[in-house]
Amino acid sequence: MKDKNVHQEGYSLVSNSAATVETTECGKKFRNIEGMGWIVTCLFIVGETAGGGLIAMPSAMVSAGLIGGIIIIFLGAIICAYTGHQLSENWTILQERWPEYRHHCRKPYPAMGLRALGPAFMTVVSACLNVTMFGTAVVFLLLAAKNLENFLHAYSDVELGFCYLVLIVAAFMWPFTMLKSPKDFWWAVIGAMITTSIAVSLIVYGALMDSKVCMEHVNYPDIHLSKFFMSFGTVMFAYGGHGAFPTIQHDMRRPYHFKRSVFLAFLIVFLMYLPVSLLGYVTYGDSLRDSVIPSLQNFYVQQAVNFLITLHVILALTIIFNPLNQELEEFLNVPQDFGIQRILSRSVMMLAVIFVAETVPNFGVLLDLVGGSTITLMALIFPIVFNLFLVAGRKKHNNMLAALDEAPPSLADVWRYTDKLKMTVNLLILAFAVVGGIAATLSALNVMASSELSRPCYAGLFYPTEHASSVQNASLSVVHLGKVNCCGPFRNISVLGSLDYCLDPSISLSTGSHG
Template sequence: MMSVVTYTAYVLGKSWNILLNTWPEYREHCRKPYPEIGYRAMGSIVRKLVSLCIDITQFGIAVVYLLLSSKNIHDMIKTFSDNDFSYCFVVLILAVCLLPLTFLKSPQDFWWAVVIAMITTSCAVVLIIIGSSLDYGLCSSYTGMPSYQPKNFFLALGTLLFAYGGHSAFPTIQHDMKNPAEFTKSVVLAFTVMGVMYGPVCIMGYLTYHDTIRDSIIPSIQTVWIQQAINVLITIHCLLTLTIVFNPLNQEVEELLNCPQHFGWQRVLIRTGIMVAVVFVAESIPNFGPLLDLFGGSTLTLTSVILPCLFFLFLNARQMRENDTGKKDDSPATLKDVFKYTPRSTLIICIGIIVFGFCGGAAATFSAIVELTTTNFLLPCYVSPFLNKTMDEDLALVSEYGISFVY
């Protein structure tokens, strides 16, 4: 999986370089580089579809991170106090606290938030490895190896794509670089570092806890101070990420509704409405694990696996067609051009990845929907009180019997 997402990030970077070399206007400011890649590769309709896909992805990430942050805070409250504070109320309180931060115009001056998020994640990874290593002698002999189930394989695929699928932001990052041509080197280094960080966590978690791991590895760690330190670090990471994730989604809706760029009641109303929508989905599906797998298997599979290869094939074929004919032609390449001008090795690799993305993404999406509606089904927060059943009871049942993966 690591090699697939690294390759797709690589060809996505090459696609943006083609745009910069062919259409000089993209060397100046461009608000939506990824949709522009889709437009130059396959036309204006694809540009709109890419924008929609990215917006849905940003919305889904916001919901997942809000749920994950709320769960971690709820776990800390349960650990350090005897208060029976509802998980659903934590979601609401956290959303209210985050709302003023979403009113900021742009996160471009908050580079420190990205740095802190990176540091907290790195520290959390180290603590997880230490905690699971300390638990190895105690836990490994009391847990069993999980039986192989195809459904769990595809759910894991969705989880991995959620972890590695940041491709929708890559063209924007590349556009802001001093030398965009060097981006392809950056992605190889970035994914190598991510593999070094995530790999040991997955391996140690599996070897130590086996089939007892649920949506998060954190509750499995037996040393309380390590467990809660990881909780704090991951929560800080999620909260900082949330403030950044909301911004492009907010700006997209504001542009659609012709909202003034200066601060005013329109911005407050629109961004409050978006936060309410995120909270409503979070309260309706209060289980972040299968929801994470759902977005990983659907929109993130599109933006991180399928579309990069598809766009590169068409952009590269258009460029080679122009070089072959010697005529300037801005029209997208045809499917015939793709098969005529693309080197066979590149064509085979890209088609293989596209087929894998379609099949794996469809299976992961279906498996996640089954998880949400059957195995890990939780009543919406606004329904459970009327059935005399608390959300904390539901979460306890899922924790006891559910099956999921490390995030």
């Protein structure tokens, strides 16, 4: 696409039915005639990022300690915002120099790997993206099903069973996965952000109510290196929504404004995570489980948070499934128009997620494993590496349209064309990501290897009695029949005045209950 000449002031637009190239004093900028504004895009990022990881952040702070927890939550926000900005620059470069990316693109993130490092890396990125999104979809499906089961237990005598609820949640989600791209389900993201915001307020309120009693008996564990790195995986899972960022950016009216959306979004997410983590830490200490929800001893607050997080997870699944489905459709060469082929391919993806969820109903450490491995690659390592090569290539070729036979820049080109301060910052982040990611992944694998896995849901076909008992125990890990996770070093301090409300009937009673 050739650009018309422009005057010194203002800009001119060269149009082709759906897209334009806007030339300003700062250079060529691709834009869509229709699309999302940067504020709406910011809400997309918040809705896609915050939620599932929110309830695990207080436990991550307990594992890392007060100072270590604050540092890692703050650094996570700063670094992930920075790498989100680099992803924004990467996609802007692709649209400026390769005109084919100015139209609908099913694989924007892998395309960055292709243009930065060559075809082999496109395959690597596709594999990491698929594992990340697939793992996240499984975790969120399990979380939604378990929270829904706990909600039913709390308010009724309905006994549907966790394994059946996985199918019910998936069936409810299935029609929404048919939507083409993020701009088609903006309502889901806005809803996800609203539910998370209300949940944050309720968690803070509930923890403040409990603090009057629980802080008198709070206990903090010793900090162990393995637990510290497990918290790294949790924080990366909570911040690392980068796999969907290029898909969201592509649907913006002005994709080069994505950096504004990223910085504002991560500020909002940080302001959500920090008070929840701090209050969870100082109020409950080592009595916290994987989730802060069961520690909230006001039953109505607890169940309201449970419901809101469940609703958020269901809405967020709409976004998470989209890159997965588009990857599969690209592989199968499915037409972009809605039809039977899209229905079949996306149904197959949903069935695959259901199968894994039913196979591993007790997901536990899966969150830390995904956060420490593929999410670290997608959120920290790939954005930086791709940016170094794409920016070097742009400078080397004077921002001209890429030739058909243009090869990726060499390491020498990267060193020559990269600002040395930027190079230093990027290398420090890469070192942090590699060390933290490897340590978190190994810690999660070690815990997974040493823990007993629950039987798959379909094992009940062969071991009905034993299986029913094991799945019931696994699925009631959040709230059980109106009980709460009592605070104190022995989890026997009840704000409600009786040990009958505590989740663990077998705990030591040496400290007594708080009446």
